[in-house]
Amino acid sequence: MHLDSAFTGDDARFGARRRRQLREAFERALHLTRDRKADAFCVAGDLYEDAYAGKDTAEYLRRCLAEIAPTRVFLAPGNHDPFAPTSVYGQMHPLPSNVTLFDERTFRPERLADGLTLWGMGQTSALDHARALGGFACTGSGTHLLLFHGSDQEHMPPGKETIAPFSDMEISRAGAAHAMVGHFHGKLQGPHYAYPGSPEPLNISQDGEHTASIITVGDGAVNVAFEPLNSTRYVVADLDVSPYADSSSLESAIKERLASIVTSPGAIFCRLRLVGAAAPSLDPDLLTMRSEIREAYPGCDLVADFAAFDLDAIQHEGNTVRAAFVRETRSRMAAASSAAEREELATALKLGLLAFARKRLHQ
Ligand SMILES: [Mn+2]
Structure with missing residues (x-):
């Protein structure tokens, strides 16, 4: 007990x-x-x-x-x-x-x-x-x-x-x-x-x-x-931030996701992890969002575990393995003969950058 x-x-x-x-x-x-x-x-x-x-x-x-x-x-x-x-x-x-x-x-x-x-x-x-x-x-x-x-x-x-x-x-x-x-x-x-x-x-x-x-x-x-016997439970969920280029669209996605998981606030405690590769433009106010979430959903939390990449900046960051990886993958994408191949290379690019950033690999 x-x-x-x-x-x-x-x-x-x-x-x-x-x-x-x-x-x-x-x-x-x-x-x-x-x-x-x-x-x-x-x-x-x-x-x-x-x-x-x-x-x-x-x-x-x-x-x-x-x-x-x-x-x-x-x-x-x-x-x-x-x-x-x-x-x-x-x-x-x-x-x-x-x-x-x-x-x-x-x-x-x-x-x-x-x-x-x-x-x-x-x-x-x-x-x-x-x-x-x-x-x-x-x-x-x-x-x-x-x-x-x-x-x-x-x-x-x-x-x-x-x-x-x-x-x-x-x-x-x-x-x-x-x-x-x-x-x-x-x-x-x-x-x-x-x-x-x-x-x-x-x-x-x-x-x-x-x-x-x-x-x-x-x-x-x-x-x-x-x-x-339990009336409460803890849930860990992941939200991929990569489709959201601005903070408002991400905020809406977070709210929608939490509402679908936390069907009874005070009895379901969700840790929502933001994962994936964020668009360079994305600049969310996580501090405010976190405190709002804790008010609306007691015991819930938001964890930022995503990485942000600016491909042009990385490509020109100097003589690094990461810059070479981005240049090479992008040129292969440009030369790709099908949409499926391009898609596969885009995934490889995203996962490779997450690996360089020591983030969890999330598609
Ligand atoms: Mn014991």
């Missing part, structure tokens, strides 16, 4: 709105629990952000979780909400009678039904790099489920911190039929585990699926289904 996430870099009102959206997603998960008549509601860590959450969140969680009684609730703290007596979990004391908190770094059993045991483990520090299972094995007969926060070491998303690593094989070796795990923000399923993903994406890099996983156990078999 990452309740109370700071959303740094955006204005304060935007952050407050995003935090409200996180609570709404949490409440959708609780409603889903009730709608499906689930026997238990499990959270595999990072329910809130310890650095920003306080008393208000403690009371909010206590009230919401008590409201779904007699449905049982199981909480397994992660790296952003490690258990400590002074933590928000500690401030929720006394916990509602339907809530179980796994507040130790060792797996502890809770009996869910005849022949069905849930083993939960909680983190107690923010940077826990020890193995999640560390040789743990379930004891007793019946079906065993696990609940914890950790990293499948074989499927690390780029830039993600390795917290409490595990492998799928360790889960099956421990004798568990399935592990409900948290930490990765996009849905990911292995043979013996599932990350449902964060209920809402928190930033532009989180473009995966954001769900609740619904675990059904019968006759020793575990079935895993996923239900989408």
